[in-house]
Amino acid sequence: MELRMRLISRWPMDTMQRFTKYMLCTKFSILFFVCIVIATSCKTTKKENNSTETTSTITRPSFSSDSTYLFIQQQVEMGPRVPGTVAQTKCAQYFEQKLKNYGATVQLQKTTVTIYNGKNVPCINVIASYNPGIKRRLLLCTHWDSRPFADQGDSAVAAPILAADDGASGAAVLLEVARQLQQKNPEIGVDLVFFDVEDYGQPEYDLDQKQGDFYCLGTQYWCKNPHVPNYKAENGILLDMVGAKGATFTFEGVSMLYAPQYMKQVWLFAEQLGYGNFFLRENTEQIIDDHYYVNTIAKIPTIDIINRTRRTASGFGAHWHTHDDNMGIIDKLTLQAVGETVLASIYHF
Numbered sequence: 001m002e003l004r005m006r007l008i009s010r011w012p013m014d015t016m017q018r019f020t021k022y023m024l025c026t027k028f029s030i031l032f033f034v035c036i037v038i039a040t041s042c043k044t045t046k047k048e049n050n051s052t053e054t055t056s057t058i059t060r061p062s063f064s065s066d067s068t069y070l071f072i073q074q075q076v077e078m079g080p081r082v083p084g085t086v087a088q089t090k091c092a093q094y095f096e097q098k099l100k101n102y103g104a105t106v107q108l109q110k111t112t113v114t115i116y117n118g119k120n121v122p123c124i125n126v127i128a129s130y131n132p133g134i135k136r137r138l139l140l141c142t143h144w145d146s147r148p149f150a151d152q153g154d155s156a157v158a159a160p161i162l163a164a165d166d167g168a169s170g171a172a173v174l175l176e177v178a179r180q181l182q183q184k185n186p187e188i189g190v191d192l193v194f195f196d197v198e199d200y201g202q203p204e205y206d207l208d209q210k211q212g213d214f215y216c217l218g219t220q221y222w223c224k225n226p227h228v229p230n231y232k233a234e235n236g237i238l239l240d241m242v243g244a245k246g247a248t249f250t251f252e253g254v255s256m257l258y259a260p261q262y263m264k265q266v267w268l269f270a271e272q273l274g275y276g277n278f279f280l281r282e283n284t285e286q287i288i289d290d291h292y293y294v295n296t297i298a299k300i301p302t303i304d305i306i307n308r309t310r311r312t313a314s315g316f317g318a319h320w321h322t323h324d325d326n327m328g329i330i331d332k333l334t335l336q337a338v339g340e341t342v343l344a345s346i347y348h349f
Contacts, residue, residue, distance in 0.1 A: 061343035065332035071172035080146035080160035104128035134189035139236035142170030143198030153322035169243030223297035236302030245331035253286030259301035
C-alpha cells in the first residue's frame with residue numbers, strides 16, 4: 001500500500017401512585033384509567049416501531065476469526081511473498097487449492113510486469129468466482145504480495161518484510177469469506193481477486209526516484225485485461241491492512257469520490273453489527289491503492305477498507321512497511337469486524 005497525496009416522559013412514581021388511588025374510586029374512573037393506559041401503550045409501541053425501522057439491525061453472518069488468523073499464519077510461514085521467489089509460487093498455489101476446496105471457479109492470471117528499475121518480474125493474480133452465470137456482481141479484492149524492502153521506521157533496510165497485515169490479512173479475510181460462501185450461497189455473483197505485485201514500488205531510501213505508476217502493477221494489468229471480457233460489477237470492496245490491533249477504517253478520499261453512497265452503506269452495516277469503533281465516519285485524504293485503478297480503469301465504483309490513523313506521519317499504522325509487520329500485530333477482533341462487515345455487504349447487496 002502506497003501513500004500519495006492527490007488529489008439522542010415518564011411520570012414520577014409518587015405522582016403516579018396518588019393518581020391511581022384517586023382514579024380507582026369509581027367504575028368510571030377505572031375505565032378512564034384503563035383507556036389512558038391503552039392509549040399510552042399504543043403510542044409507545046408506535047414510537048418503538050418507528051425507531052426499529054430507522055435503526056434496524058441486520059442478521060449477523062457467520063465468520064471465524066480463528067480460521068482467518070490461521071490463514072495469515074500459513075502465508076507468513078512461507079516467508080515473504082515477493083515476486084520472483086519460491087514463496088510467491090507456493091502461495092499462489094495455496095490460494096488456488098483453498099479456493100477450489102471452497103467451491104469457487106478459480107483462474108490464475110499469470111503475466112510479467114515491469115517494476116521501477118526496468119526489471120520484469122512474474123505476476124500471479126488469483127481470481128475466484130461464485131455464481132459466475134449471474135449478471136449482478138460484487139467485486140472483492142486485496143493484494144497478497146510482500147514488500148521487498150523495509151523503507152519506513154528507524155531501521156529501513158533492503159530486506160523483504162513478512163507482511164502479515166499489509167498483504168496477508170486481506171487475503172486471509174477473503175479466504176474465510178470464500179469458506180462461508182460455500183456454506184451459504186449468495187443471491188448475487190461474487191468475484192474475489194487476489195492482486196499480485198502491488199507493493200513493489202521504489203523504496204523511499206533510493207536517491208534516484210523514478211516517475212511512474214509503479215505500485216499496484218497486478219491490479220493495473222487486471223483492470224486492462226479482466227478475467228472475463230468486458231467484466232463489470234456494480235460495486236467493489238478492497239481490503240488492505242485489515243488485521244492490526246486497534247485498526248480504524250475511515251472514509252478514505254478516493255472511495256468517497258467514486259462510491260460515497262456505497263461506502264456509507266457498508267459503514268452502516270458495520271455499525272449495525274456493533275463495529276462502529278472500527279469503522280469511523282471520519283474523512284481522510286485520498287491515497288493511491290488498488291481501488292484507484294479499479295475505479296479509473298475498470299470503472300467499477302470501489303471502496304477501500306484500509307487502516308488509517310492520525311497518530312503517525314504516514315497516516316498508516318506504525319508497522320507499515322517495516323519489519324514489525326508480523327504476526328505480533330494481528331488481532332482477531334479486528335479480523336472479525338472486517339469479515340462480518342464484508343459478508344453482511346454480500347448478503348444484503
